[in-house]
Amino acid sequence: MALKKIKVMLIDDSAVVRQVLQALLDKEPDIEVSGVASDPLFAMEKMQRDWPDVIVLDIEMPRMDGITFLKKIMHERPTPVVICSSLTEKGAETTMQALAAGAVEIITKPKVGLKGFLQQASAELLAAVRSAAQARVRKLFNATAPVPVKLSAEAILPAGSSAMAQTTERIIAIGTSTGGTQALEYVLTALPRVSPGIVIVQHMPEKFTASFAERLNMLAQIEVREARNNDRVMPGLALIAPGGKHMLLKRSGAFYQVEVVDGPQVNRHRPSVDVLFRSVARFAGKNAVGIIMTGMGDDGARGLKELHQTGARTYAQDEASCVVFGMPKEAIKLGAVDHTIPLSDIAQVIINVK
Structure with missing residues (x-):
């Protein structure tokens, strides 16, 4: 039986980018470029004849910008989209949009040295396309490339026993990745101003987490911001781990605070959910x-297991409401989860914590 390939549409106004990306993707046995286009209007004509599984999309293009096209696609025929664009720190707001x-994924390309960068970032791009192909983007509107070493949380925090006495301070620890930006928005904007302190790892590129947190802070009743070293975890505050x-x-006396540290990637991510969950455990x-x-x-799976073993209550988002069910699954x-619940119930779980 022939391997079903992931069909990819490339949309970028740069001929060099289209050429390099097509060459990288076409070398993979499980991926084929079904079409290329210099702008969204040309792309739409081609896509009507052969709809792709994944779209790789630039943002700054003639005739129709990538954000407008993305919204159009998601409204008319939701399809996994990987943004591949020259974004600076100043442009992070566009990335949040x-x-x-x-x-479902973001690849940041530089404005100079583009061809070399795209070749060096091929593993990241291929992983993004494969991840996107598994995403079920309709869920958002209703409610792997080989890597040499995969480190565990041991690289950042050695395993150790948890001997914490019961306190009145409650901590909510959340870990998420693909599809998590909208899922977190759904949860955090449903919380009242008085809610337990929350610590969050969302897999996201460096420089984007601050803008992501700022956007959520404008939408939510609670305060949301990118974590700084030694920030205290307090009721009504959600701290998001900085990208990178x-x-x-x-623990600091009777209170909790966060430590923001450098270190190697854990489970191919920095920040890592496993690192956060282990420290919370x-x-x-x-x-x-x-x-x-x-x-x-x-x-996050092994870290949640460690949390579960301490007597903490643990929850997983259910398959029906996930964009990608990988991490919860x-x-x-591993037997790390007490309850599997839909996205729509997560805010209430947080509110009910005593």
Whole structure:
């Protein structure tokens, strides 16, 4: 039986980008480029004849910009979209708009040295396309490339026992990846101003987490911001791990705070959900609630298991409401999850924490 290939449409106004991306993708036995186009209007004509499984989309293009096209696609025929664009720190707001509109992955390309970068970033691009192909983007509107080493949380925080006494301080720890930007928006905007302190790892490129947090802060009643080293975890505050850094929970007297550290990728991610969950298991134990949400891969599964073993309550987002069921599925397989619930119930779980 022939292998069913992932059909990809490339949309970019740069001929060099189209050429390099097509060459990279066409070398893969499980991927084929079904079409290329210099702008969304040309792309739409081709896509009507042969609809792709994944769209790789630039943002700055003639006739119709990528954000407008993304919204149009998600409204008319939701399809997984990987944004591949020259975005600077100043342009991170545009990236947040793309994620909010339904893009499932982001690849940042530089404005110079483009050809060399795209070749060096081929593993990231291929992983993004394969991840996107598994995404079920309709869910958002209703409610792997080989890597040499895959490190565990041991690289950042050695395993240790949790011997925390019961306290009145409650911690909510959330881990998510593909599809998580919209899922987190759904959850955090449903919370009242008085809610338990929340620590979050969302797999996201460096420089984008600050803008993501700022956007959520404008939408939510609670305060949401990118975590800084030694920030105290407090009721009514959600701290999001900075892209490119690991975030750990620590105890400071009667209170909790976060530590933001450098270190190698864990489970191919930095920040890593496993690192956060392990630290929460050690320093909060049964005073915590762990929630693993939509995402590709298995980051967070073992950390949630450690949390579960301390007596903390643990939850997984259910398959029906996930964009990608990978992370919750792996946690469930490990026996790390007390309850599997839909996205629509997660905010209420947080509200009900006593």
